[in-house]
Each structure stands twice: as structure tokens, then as C-alpha cells.
Amino acid sequence: MRRRAVGTVRPRSLTLTALATAGLLLTGCTAAGQAGGSGGGSAGERDGTVRVGLVYSRTGLLAAYGKQYRDGFMAGLDHATGGTGKVDGHRIEVTEQDDAGDPGKAVSAAKNLIGKGYKVLAGTTDSGVALQMAPLAAQNKVLYIDGPAATDAVTGVNAYTFRSGRQSYQDILTAGTMLGEAKGRKVTVLAQDSTFGQANVAAVKAVLGERGAEVGSVLAPPSATDLTPFARQVKAAGPDLVFVAWAGSTAPALWTALDQQGVLDAGKVVTGLAGTASYPVFGAAGSKVSFLAHYFPGAGGGNAVEKAMLDGVAEAGGTPDLFTPDGFTAAQMVVRAVRDGSATDTSAMVKALEGWTFDGVKGKQRIRAEDHALVQPMFVARLTGKGATAVPELVSTAPMDEVAPPAKPSAG
Template sequence: MGDHEKSKTGMVARGFSRRSILKGTAAGAAAVAAGPALFNIARAAEETIRIGFPVPLTGPYGSEAQEQARCAQIAVDQFNAAGGLNGRMAELLVRDDKLKPGEAATRTLELIEKDKVHYVCGSLSASVQLSVNAVTKARGIIYVSISQSDAINEAQDFSKYTFHEAMNPHMTAGAVGRYAFPKLGKRVAFLIADYAYGHEMVRGFKRAGEPHGIEVVAEVTHPLASKDFSTFLPQIMAAKPDVLCLCNFGYDQMNSLKQATGFGMKQQMQVLAPALLYNQRRAGGAAAYEGVIGGANYHWTLEESVPSAKAFNDVYRKKNDGAPPSDYGAYGYAGVGALLDGVKQAGTTDTDAVIAALEELKYDKYKGTQYYRKCDHQSVQSVFIVKSKSEAEMANEYDVFEIVDTDPASEDMLRSCAELGHA
């Protein structure tokens, strides 16, 4: 993907660097023949710590995926600049999974068998990450997922090799619901992307709403990557909800919000978007998103109070013409960064040693302290409740959200280990 290629949102997708490495018996033999110095270079290259990174660079989630790759590369660059693992450098091998489970499985298998990666991080879909996880756990490869999913932590899909850096729908929808339902009304409607992510978000909202006595007045599903919501939105308007929960993502979120705004729905009900996306807000414009409340793992204005956020923002800005990083980009940074912290703490790339190190790791990459819960390897972290600003409220083009509340990092916001099927 070229440095000036644009995503469908019109935002520039800057390239991310990749270093080629010497490998294979032919290269090794040539290096030996050329003398000890070249042989040592070849050995060092063969010892590169390789991290596979399958994400949907093309397709409806391309903007977020490109951000994840850029930020993951920053984590690799920082690891290498600090000397790597006793001189062993890391390399990020980015692959396009095209947002398709089969494609993701194929690319992941190639990364493991052909590219000989030590670890895998990435994916950006509930179903795609389960496909990647199935491949990695069958081959004993650590996988750090950076996309929301409830199922990946459940005993049926989980293995000791599975780590989940992203928030999950139970955390995200739960935090937004606990904030919104007591304030905004009990009649609730759902617009649902008809795949795992959408339905898991609905479940999270319903559980959060039970103590507040919410009444579900409509549940309307739509296909992934829908462009026309005119057949779905009138059903919701007819139900007259106090609150509309948009349980969708990426372009689906942006398109449904634009059309809901055009229908005047925001004058009739409060709109919630559990994962309220920075990139899509910037692409969709202030008018479509104004007043929408949602959850976020990150917003760059955290730099005002969190030192690690400022450090992350500063390095990103230097590489990206002064622009701050996005929420989903931060997942790429933390997913790879925490993995490499675990490698460094273990002092080896040995899989079991790195797993043990990650289970004990306390890390602060961009938002405050996080850690992986031992039973299911879910990253325990804060959830931020954000509200989208009007154009008049924005200090600059990047100032799109106001953080209105925070759910602090706590295992209390997670489903219990027993509920997930862990002994």
C-alpha cells in the first residue's frame, strides 16, 4: 500500500515500514562462504523476533486497520530502539485479511508456516479473530487479539495462547449502559449489525439495563456493510424509544448515523454507539455525530492527565504530520507493545515463558495501568464514556469527543471466570 493511497473515508493511509530479512539455507550458505562477518549478520537476521499482523487493510474497516498497523509499527520501533531482546530486533509482518474469516485463517497459516512468526497480533472483527485464534492455538502460537469479542475469552474458544487486548462488548456496552440508562430513559431500541459483534453488544446493553428496568421496544438487524438504512430506521422510529443503541461498527456506524440524523431521529431519542469511533467520527462529520454518546478505549485528550497518553501521542504526531492517534490505533500499539514487554520480561522468545510473563505483567502503554486476568487473558482496563462534540464546541479538527465519565479498570466489569466456563 503506497504512502499516498487513500482509504474510502478519504483519510491518507500512510505507509508502515517493513524490514526484509535474510533467511533460508541458500542465504545462510552464501553468508558462510563470504566470511564470518556476513555469517554473523545472517544469524542475527534469522533471530529476528517476527510478529504476524493480519488486519483488514481493505474493506469497510480499512481506516481502523491501517491505523492499527501504523501504531503497531511504533511499538516495534520503540522495542528495537531500546536494544530489542539482548540485541535481537523485532519485525512486524502485516497482512490483509480482507475482513474474511477464511482469508484470515489462510494468511495466519502462511505467517506461521512460511514466515515462521513467533507470535500473532491483530484482526478487526469478532468472527475473524476467532478464525485467527483457531489457527494459532492449534499450532501453539501466542495470539493477541485487538478487536472486540466476548466469545474469544470463553472456554470453548480460549486457550493458554490466547490474549485479548481489546475491550470486549460486555465491558463496552455495560459501561455505556450503566452511564446512560439511569439518565436518559427506559424505552430502548437496538439497531444491530447481524454478526457476532452486534449481538454481543446487545447482550451487554441488556445486562447493564436489567437493574434499571429497561424495556426493549425494538430490535432491528441489518447486514454487515449496509449502505441504505431507510428500511430499518422507520421501524425504530415507530417504536418511539427514549434511547437508540447502534450496535454496529465502522462504515455501518457512520452511514446509519448520517441517515438517522437526516430522519430527525436525534430530536426524538438519545443515540448511543457503544464503540464510538474516532476515525469514523472524523470521516462522517460533526453534524451526523453531534450529541451521540458512546464508549471508547482511548481519546487523545487523555494526554492532559495521563503521562503515557502524552508520550504515545507525541511519538505518533512526529510520524503523522501532527495528527493524534485514534482509539483503535491505540489497540495496535498496546497489543504489540505489551507482547514485546512480555518477551523482554521473560528474557526469551520461548512461548511458555512469555505466557507466564504476560500473566504477571502490569503495563501502561497509553491509558493507565492494565493487566491480563489470568483465567481468560482479558486485558483489564478503563472504559471512557465520550460524547461527540458539535462543530462549535471543537477547539480544532481533532477535538471531536468530550470524555464525560470513566469506568476505572476493574475485574468487576467483566463476566466471571466461572460464567465463561473456566474452572
């Protein structure tokens, strides 16, 4: 455990490690984990301190994403409190817990914090972890703010769960903006024949298929190294839009094959823009691909909040990246919950966040009251340069309401 009282002292950056994905099941909590404890309230309630538990991947496969989130959170807290580390006289104390991408470790850490009277939990780099943290928050009536974990299942799951990043539905709607009118158009999803790939096929069918597009797929075995046959299948299908969902070390070979087979010149090809470490993967093909983007430095157009994040993270020795805004936004939400809600009453915190429209790193954003979706702008980008010199350039911004996921009622 690392504990830090946030004030005018700037946070140190953490070590960068590798990326990937993880997952799994829901667990409950025991009575021993109930918030607030006994004996007249927690120490935080008695001394006026608001204690926030930051449970995220400091180590493990998603540590790079975790670092981005954590750096953004610390910069956001400094900005939102005007460098004081306090909200209306309440000191904000942040306790960091490493879940290493393991749902069991995350739940154990969260229960420990809840048992000590923590009313606010934030973080969560991995979707599998988020799906365990959300019910824990509802059972214990604590405020839980999800981080980069993008699973759509978190939205509307219960009254105590919010998110500070985007969700998968918003990614696909952003891809849809590049298709235009979906009805009668042909979309091919190119992915690996894996859980990840099949989930992307299902998502594109659910979103763009529902809007009238004809959605097909080309799935390659994850072990395939010769990807030319699959590139040929995509071209033969003659799609209006190719949606590529690919992970792993064969990505450079995939993009080379698509370029060599003329797929990138035949129509619109779109994929997600990951962090800066991924830019060289596309090689010479990068300039021919359209990227749906959650965020990249500069995407916000240099608005005042984005500038505060970029400056704050850089001054602390970090490097802003894909998920830095998720942490910054979470800190804004914590400050809003305390300032306009309560330092101790979770229900008041929830009410303060529901329906809140605010200026964020990406521009104007809104927390939808009925299901706590974070409605936000999304971006379309292209890469200029190649290899180590590749950098993203903003092509267009999709307004937040254009890429808002459909509302669903909260589970309460």
C-alpha cells in the same frame, strides 16, 4: 509480504481506505504448520532474532482500522524498546501480512509464518478472522495477540490467545454507567433488523437485562430510508436510556429524525464513538448524544505513554485514531513477553503476560490471568462543534474494574 527490522528508523504510514465488518468460521491447521519446524530450530532461534507476524487488514473494508493498528504497533515497538528495536539483545523483526479481512487469507498467512518458525502473531482487525486465528495459535502453541477485533468469544478461548483492545462487553458496561442503577430502569435498543442489530439487542439484554433493566428494542429494516416512524416508536416507549447501534449510509438521516422527534431531548441517548471520519455524521444532533468511547486522542489525559504514542505516530506521518492504542499495546505486550518470558519458549511468554499490570495509552491496564481479558478504563465523551469541526471531549472515565467483563475460565 512486507518485512521490516525495527530499529531507530521510523515507519512510513499506509494509505487510508474505508471501514466496515466481516466474519466467519473456524479452521484447523496441518502438521506442516507446526511451530519451530525441524533441523535444530528456526533461523530466528539460531540468530537470536524474535520474528513477529503482523496479520491484519492492510486492504479491504477494514483497511482504515488496520492502518491505525499498524501505525500504533510500530510506534509502540519503538517506544517499548527505547528506539533500539531490540529486547535484551534480541532483535525484533516484524513481517506484515495482509488478510484483507478474509479469514481464509489470514489463516493461510498465519500457517506460512508458523511453518517458518514464528512464535508470535499479532494483528486481526476483524472478529471473524480472530475466531479462526485463536484455535490456530493453540494448535501450534504460538503466542497470538488479537487487535481491534472485539468479539467477546476471544476472551478465555485458549491459553495462547490474548487481546490488545477492548471487547464488546466493555462497551455495553460503559453504556450502563450512564444508566446508573439498572434495576427497574427501561432501556430501548434502536438498531437495524440485521445480524449486527440483533446481536446488539442480545448483548444489551445479556448485560443490562441481567442487572435488572427492562430491555426492549425498535428494529428498522436495513433498507429503510424514512426513519421518522422508528424515532417515534422510541419516544413512545419512554425509555430511561436509548442505546443506538447503527451502521451504514442512513446514519445521518437517523440522527436527524431522532433530533426532530425530540428523542434526544427526552432522555439519555448513547451510542459508540467510532473514528474521526464518523464525527460529521451526527450533524447538529452530536452535542445531544452521549458516546461510549474505547479511545480518542486525548482521552488518556496526556499520560506519558499516550504522549509517546501520539508523538510517535505523528512523527511517522500517521494520524492517531480509535484503534491506534490497540497496536501500541500489542507492541508493549510483545516486548514484555520476550523480556520477562523468553525469546523462544511460548509457555514462558504466556506466563510473563498473565496478570501483568502496566501503564498503557488509556492509563493503568491489566491482563487478567484466568482468561486473558484486557481490563482497562473506558470513556464517556460528547462532541463539540458539528460537521467537519466536530471534536470529542472527555466527560468521564469509567475505572477499569467497573467495566471489566465477567471472568471465564480459559479453554486451555
